[in-house]
Each structure stands twice: as structure tokens, then as C-alpha cells.
Amino acid sequence: MTYKTMTAAYPTDGAADDAAAGLERLLASRHSCRAFTPETVDRAVLQRVLAMAQRTATWCNAQPWTSYVLSGDTLERTREALTAHVTSGAEKAPDLVDPETYTAERLARRRQAGFALYGALGIGREDREARGRQHLENFRFFGAPHVVLVTLAAELREYGAVDIGAYIATLLLAAESCGLASIPQAAPALYAPALRETLVIPADKRIVATVALGYEDTAAAANAFRVPRAELGESVRFLD
Template identity: 45%
Template sequence: MRERFSCRAFLTKSVPRSDIQAILRLAQRTATWCNTQPWHVYITEAEGTNRLRQSLYAQAQSASSSQPDIPWPREYRGVYLQRRREAGFTLYRALGIARDDTAGRSRQLLENYRFFGAPHMLVVTTDEALGPYAYLDCGGYVANFLSAAHAHGVSTCAQAAIAHHAPLVRNHFGIPPERTIVCGISFGYADREHPANSFRLPRADIADAVEWVTH
């Protein structure tokens, strides 16, 4: 967990199906409410990735309105806004994109829809009837998939951006309406020489996140 990072530049080399299956078996061990295991995932490879990449990138370029299945945060405030800004500014600095370079920032934003060049995309869905607690369970699944992938030498980037265009993703895979699109995960092998992979973001000290109750 200390070594894993969000990869934003991938090599084109595909991950062997056997390795993907091994990672999925580990993620499947995720603890869930009443053992519901509410996720159902769709994984692309080869031309399947390219077709989804092209469709999402074209729609994102057209500036279509966002249509997520799960509402976005109402507001980023306080330390959460500070951390969000730090993440963006650190990425832009690594890529040499100035704060006032609106076009450069837009181009980098669109890289989300190219999956940063990853050879695979995993789309996480859940049963809409299970509500927010299933989102928590899926979050555990995502976290475990990321760690299991890293243990197999596979890099990842969890992407809420994929959910911006939930109707397109739903139509592309034929996902039934009773399933909620949660997020995507780009994965493959990291391009270690790319500047987008040259930095690591800090984590808050536990003193900022924990209250000890002794009586």
C-alpha cells in the first residue's frame, strides 16, 4: 500500500488473462454487508479497450453534460478542497503545465478518457436496490483490486471520470438499468519514464484523521 500509486501513463503491453484472473480472485475476498458482494465488473482488453476509449474520448471532447449514476460531491471545502487542489497542481507541475494554461489542463483532463494509454479498463457496477452501502462495499473492492494488482506488478488508476458518461458506458456494454455504474479502473504496466508517474501525493498523519476515546 505504501508503494502503490495512481498511474497516469501506461505502456501498451497487455496483462496476461491469467494474471488478471488472479487479481480478481483476491479482490473477490472483499468483506461486504451480509456477504452481498454487490459488484459486477466489465473488463476490456485488446480492441475492446480501444473501442471504449474512442467512444468516451469523442463524447468528452464534445463537452457533453455530465450524467453520472451517483451524484458528485455537493461541495469540496476546507482541507478536502486543499487536498484536491494539491493533487491537481502537483500533476500539472510534473507535466510542465502552467496554472494559466487552460488548454493544456483541458488536454490532460481528456487523458482520463484515453485511460492514460492503459490496455485495460475495468468498470465497476452495483445493484441500485442496495443503495449507498453497496457503494461502500464496491469501494472496498476497488481498494483491494488496486493492492492485488500492485502485488502482481500491475499498475492502476481508479477513475471516477468514467462515470461522467454513465449512459454511454451503459449502452456500450449493454448494462441493465437496475445496475449503477460506480467507477472505472485503468490498469496495465506503468511507463516509469513518463513525468506523470514521477510524483507521489502525501497522506495525512493519523492525528488528523483519528480521535481516541478513552472514557
């Protein structure tokens, strides 16, 4: 299987060229940050990022998300409660059904990302203890000073989850445009009851994912790798 980072310029003209080039730069520079500095982000910047994400296109303009921005003491309490819950051996209990399995190229891409991370950290494949410690960083939100917990109005089911995916994608690009690092996370949402209890999330809000936000620790080994993207031919079919 071959991969190729999508950095090639596509033909554009006129005023659209600058806009397309700007989006390409954001897409090329954005990556999942797995180590943040403790520096907090100004509230006005967070509000700007979230206001941009609010422009996401949605099915019937439902805008089905409610986002909870965790910072300060609330975030620290959530880190501690979630980590304790996971290390206690609690069973996963996501609000959305998690993937049953990964196969074919999807499995290959998942493995490639994992090998790249553990390789950057110098963790061998057989070092289960070190791999376990790194896995727990998911529930500490990689030290980020802010976390956006994204929920879905339960009545909207799978199509609402599609809208949430679009919202998170816009949120990531908005953060990048404002100089912030980010990482979308499914792992915390796999333990939805612990999050719901800690944060008093209503039962009619399905916990979908979290997005950690802040400033990247550029010296951290966990941020020293990038994963490529597949060539268009692997994922796109033109039917003329």
C-alpha cells in the same frame, strides 16, 4: 496544514509482523498511474487479481459488484466513444451523485494533488488548453491496456457503494502485489449513459468507477510525482 507519508513501522510481534510489513510495503508503493505501456497483461494474472478482490468483506456478504474487464477492440472502441462524447460538450450524468463541493482540508488535498500533477507535466495554471488535453486522458484511461468497469446492483444504494469502495481498494492492492500499475477513476463514470450504451450495461447496474490496469511507463512525467497522506491526528480520534 501538515502532511506526512505513512511509512513508519507500527509495533507488531510474531508471525503478524511479516504480514503487516508486507501490507505496509504495498500501501507505500501503490500510486495512481497516469501513463501505461501498451504491453498487455496475461489473462491468468488478471484473473488472480480479480480473485483476490473477490475476497472483499461486504455488508451481509452481498458482494454487490459486477465487474466488466475491457481489453483489445472493446477497450479501444470505448476510449473512442467516451472521448468523443465528452469533447462534444455532453452534460455529466453519473449514476451516483458526485460531490457537491470540496471544503477545508479536503479542498487543500485536492488542490495539492492537482498542482503536483500539472507541475510534473510542466503545465502552468493559466494554460487551459494543456490542462484540457490532460483531462481528456481520463477518458482514454491513460493508455492502459485493460480497464475494469465496476458496477453496483442498484437496489443496494449507498451502503452498496461502500462495499464497492472496499472492493476497489482491495483490487488496487491486489494489482500492486502482482506487479501491476493501476489507477481508480471516477471521471469516466460521470458519463454513465455513454458507457452504458457503448458496452450494453443493464439498467439495474449502476456504473460506479473504472480501474485502469497495466504496466507503468516509468519514463512518463505524469508518473514522476507522489501525493502524501495526512497524519493520523488529522483523521483519527481515539475515544477511551
